[in-house]
Amino acid sequence: MPKEIYLDNSATTKPYEEVVSEMVKMLTKNYGNPSSLHKKGIDAEREIKKSRETIAKALNIKTNELFFTSGGTEANNIAIRGVALANKRRGNHLITSVIEHPSVLNTFAYLEKEGFNVSYIKVDKNGIIDLEQLKQEIREDTILVSIMHVNNEVGSIQPIKEVRQMIDFRKSQAILHVDAIQSFGKIIFTPKELGVDLLSISAHKLHGPKGVGALFVRKGILIEPIIYGGSQELNMRSGTENVPGIVGFGKAVELTFADLPNIIAKMNKLKDNLRKGIVEKIENAFVNGQADSQSAPHILNISFPGIRAEVLLHALESEGIFVSTGAACSSNKPSPSHVLSEMGIDSKCIEGAIRFSVSSFNSEEDIEHCIQQLPVIVKQLKKYVRR
Numbered sequence: 335m336p337k338e339i340y341l342d343n344s345a346t347t348k349p350y351e352e353v354v355s356e357m358v359k360m361l362t363k364n365y366g367n368p369s370s371l372h373k374k375g376i377d378a379e380r381e382i383k384k385s386r387e388t389i390a391k392a393l394n395i396k397t398n399e400l401f402f403t404s405g406g407t408e409a410n411n412i413a414i415r416g417v418a419l420a421n422k423r424r425g426n427h428l429i430t431s432v433i434e435h436p437s438v439l440n441t442f443a444y445l446e447k448e449g450f451n452v453s454y455i456k457v458d459k460n461g462i463i464d465l466e467q468l469k470q471e472i473r474e475d476t477i478l479v480s481i482m483h484v485n486n487e488v489g490s491i492q493p494i495k496e497v498r499q500m501i502d503f504r505k506s507q508a509i510l511h512v513d514a515i516q517s518f519g520k521i522i523f524t525p526k527e528l529g530v531d532l533l534s535i536s537a538h539k540l541h542g543p544k545g546v547g548a549l550f551v552r553k554g555i556l557i558e559p560i561i562y563g564g565s566q567e568l569n570m571r572s573g574t575e576n577v578p579g580i581v582g583f584g585k586a587v588e589l590t591f592a593d594l595p596n597i598i599a600k601m602n603k604l605k606d607n608l609r610k611g612i613v614e615k616i617e618n619a620f621v622n623g624q625a626d627s628q629s630a631p632h633i634l635n636i637s638f639p640g641i642r643a644e645v646l647l648h649a650l651e652s653e654g655i656f657v658s659t660g661a662a663c664s665s666n667k668p669s670p671s672h673v674l675s676e677m678g679i680d681s682k683c684i685e686g687a688i689r690f691s692v693s694s695f696n697s698e699e700d701i702e703h704c705i706q707q708l709p710v711i712v713k714q715l716k717k718y719v720r721r
């Protein structure tokens with residue numbers, strides 16, 4: 335068996351060992367329901383409070399502005415549907431971009447069916463939204479603008495501060511939601527300095543567990559809950575809390591933020607070396623988007639024209655190297671990447687696009703091994719294609 339080299343960290347990350355042991359502790363000892371009035375409940379509630387404090391501190395927000403959810407998808411759903419429902423008397427118009435994650439795009443598609451009017455902001459060849467179009471689209475009845483921070487397929491960083499400035503410039507009351515699932519723990523920011531009202535994050539992208547996320551809701555922002563029940567999370571998200579998940583999330587944030595500048599520098603270096611190695615050694619390989627300091631430190635999207643990405647993915651897998659052909663969340667439907675199409679990449683290159691995504695768990699040797707293996711595999715596959 336070849337050594338495992340995991341380069342699919344945008345899809346998900348391996349949890350920290352400390353995260354796993356904290357979670358096991360919550361499952362075996364601290365298994366109470368936080369709503370229970372006895373000691374077991376109080377102990378569980380205390381652990382949730384600790385996690386909330388850790389994550390709120392990392393975001394520089396108040397603890398009563400952070401709500402735990404079942405993941406990034408749910409945080410996005412609550413933000414978008416919640417704002418639309420609570421503010422529909424003020425207006426019927428919503429704005430998002432064409433390169434959002436399906437958890438955002440499909441929520442807007444649902445709201446369109448419900449009678450809301452949605453404008454989609456286009457992107458340039460680097461996957462950056464068109465601020466001029468945004469300026470034109472903001473209207474008196476616009477109640478929500480939802481733009482992702484870092485794109486999960488190409489790593490482009492959206493100009494969120496400028497989006498806020500544009501909303502203010504148009505004297506609009508629109509609420510600004512940001513899907514920060516690929517930027518939390520990868521870029522240093524706070525919702526306040528970006529001017530964001532709502533912000534979604536997810537634990538499994540920064541070495542925490544799957545199935546837990548959170549939504550920042552700035553004080554004063556009106557949201558209608560979309561799940562009804564026992565009024566947990568101040569009624570924003572009913573349902574017995576995922577205590578082990580929340581505790582694991584808190585631990586992952588604590589560990590990541592204790593060393594964030596170094597983690598970011600390491601990812602940037604690994605990504606840079608990988609990009610240079612591939613582009614130097616493989617003829618025609620080219621980077622989709624801006625894979626320099628203008629983009630997220632962990633995502634590198636490269637096209638190998640003439641090769642089908644899925645075939646390359648499996649050939650790499652047989653060498654122990656795990657990558658992705660695009661967004662993992664939508665890879666069960668083999669449709670071409672909507673992000674690359676919107677960036678104007680031609681279909682041959684979309685067909686051959688691979689997403690490499692690093693984390694601080696990767697080593698220089700991982701990258702070196704990948705750079706050695708790739709040209710050999712690509713050469714073999716190209717021979718096969720020509721026949």
Ligand SMILES: Cc1ncc(COP(=O)(O)O)c(C=O)c1O
Pocket residue numbers: 344345404405406407408410435437482484485486513515516536537545546547663
């Ligand atoms: C940009 C973005 N938004 C939302 C999600 C969904 O998050 P989760 O997997 O926690 O539901 C993902 C996950 O891939 C993502 O990359």
